[in-house]
Amino acid sequence: MQWEGISEFVYVAENESFTLASKKMAISTAQVSRQISALEKRLNIKLFYRTTRKVSLTEEGRVFYQHCRSVLDGLDAAERAITNLQSKPQGKIKLTASVTYGEQHILPLVNDFMQLYSDIEVSAYLSNRKIDLVEDGYDLAIRLGKLSDSSMMAKKLGKRTNYVCASPVYLEKQGIPHSISELNKHSCLLGTLDYWHFTELNKEKSIRVSGRLRYNSGYSLTDAALKGLGIVQLPDYYVQQHLESGKLVSLLDNYRAPDEGIWAVYPQNRHLSPKIRLLVDYLADQLS
Template identity: 75%
Template sequence: MEWEGISEFVHVAETTSFTQASKKLQISTAQVSRQVSALEKRLNIKLLYRTTRKVSLTQEGQLFYQHCRSVLDGLAEAERAITNLQTKPQGKIKLTAPVTYGEQHILPLLNDFMLQYSDIEIQANLNNQRADLVEEGYDLAIRIGKLSDSSMMAKKIDQRTSYACASPSYLGKYGTPHSLSELSKHKCLLGTLDHWLFREAGKEKSIRITGGIRYNSGLGLVDAALKGLGVVHLPDYYVTQHIKSGNLITILDKYREPEESIWAIYPQNRHLSAKIRLLVDYLNAHLN
C-alpha cells in the first residue's frame, strides 16, 4: 500500500505530463492521475501544481521526488544485482591503463583473471594519455593520483610512492643534496614534466627541474640513473628493486610526497555490470 503511486508520481515529475507518464508506464492517463491524487491524499501534501498547460513540482514535491528517485534507483540496482548473480560473467571488457604500471601490475592480473573466468575477454590499451572513456568506448580505466572527472564511478585499488634517488657513484662524485634548494646544483633526469612534487612543512611544494637529459620513458631514466648520469624522481614500481639492491640510494626522504592513490574508474552505466564489478573487486583484492 505504501508504494502505490510512487512510480506514477516520479514519471509525472520527470516528464511534467500525465499523458507522457502514462505512455512510459503503459497505463491510462486516468490511472496515473488517480494514483498520484491518492498519494497526495495519503501524505496530506500537495506534490504537483496542475494547470491546463503544464505540470510542475511544488517545493514539497521536489523534495519528495529526490527521495523517491533514489529509492527507485536502489530497487532497480537490487534487481539487476540479483540477476547478475544468476548470470555467468561473460563478454568483452575494454580497459586502458598507464604503460609501465599496466605492464608490471595490471596485465599479469588480467591474465590470471581470464584463467578463472574463461568466458570474459579483455582488450587492454596501455597509454599514458587520459582517454575519454565514454567517447572511446572503454569499460574501465586505471588512473593514478587525483581524479578530475566526478561523473565516473571510482574505487581505490592500490597506491604508489615516488622516490628521488641516484646511484652511489653519482652521489660519491657530486655529493648528496639535503634540501630542496640544492637540487638546482645537481644533474636532474627529466621525464615529461619539468617539475617534481615534494612536501615541506606539511604543504605540497613543486620544484622546477632542469637538466640535460629528458626522456619520455621511465625505464630509460632509471637506466640513466643507474649509470650515474643524474638524480631521478620516479614511482616505486620503477625503482624499488634497485633501491633494495643498493644500486640506487634515496635522497630527500623527509620531503617525500605522501602515497598517491591508484583508482579503477568506470562510467556509471557500467556500475551494475557483473563482469566489471568482478574485475574491479579482483584487482582491488590482489593489489591492496
C-alpha cells in the same frame, strides 16, 4: 508504447548530443530524433532546447530525466540480480590503463583473472592519453595519482610511492643533496614535467628542476640514473628493486611527497556489473 523513446531521451540528455547518442545506441540519428519528437508529442512538453551547437534539457526535461534515469537504473539492477544467479560470471570487459603500469602490473593480473573465469572476455587498450570512458565505451580505467574528473566513480586499488634517487657513483662525484633547495646544483633527469613534488613543513610543494636529459620513459630514466647521469624522481615500481640492491640510493626522504593512489575508475551513471566488480575486487586484493 509508454517505454518508446525513454532510452533515446536519456542517452541524448547525458551526451548533450543526438549524434553521440545515436553512436552509443548504434542506431541512426534520424531514428533518435523521431523517438524524441514522438515522446515530446505524447507528453505534450518540450524536453530539449536545440541549437546548431548544443542540446540542453528544459526545466521539464531535467525533472523527467531524473525519473527516467531512476527507472533505467532499476532495470539495470534487475538485470544484475539475474546475472548474479549464474554459476559463472560472463561477458565482455573493456578497460584502459597507462602503458607502462598496464604492461607491467595490470594486464598480468588480468591474465591471472581470466584463468579463473573462462567465460569472461577482456579488451584492453593501453595509453598515456586520458580517454573519455563514456564517449569511447569503456567499462573501466586504471588511473594513477590524483583524480581530477568528478563525474567518475572511483575505487582505490592500492598506492604508489615516488622516490628521489641516484646511483652511488653519481653521489660520490657530485655530492648528496640534503634539502630540496640544493637540487638546482644537480643534474636532474626529467620526464614529461619540469616539476618534482615534495612535502615541506607539512605542505605539498612543487619544485622546478633542470638537467640535460629528458625522456618520456620511466625505464629509460631509471637506466640513466643507474649509469650515474643524474638524480631522478620516479614511482616505486621503476626503482624499488634497485633501491633494495643498493644500485640506487634514496634521497630527501624527509621531503617525500605523500603516496599517490592507484584507482579503478568507471562512469558515474553506470553501476558495476558483477563481472566488472569481480575484476575490480581481484585487482584491489592483488595490489593492496
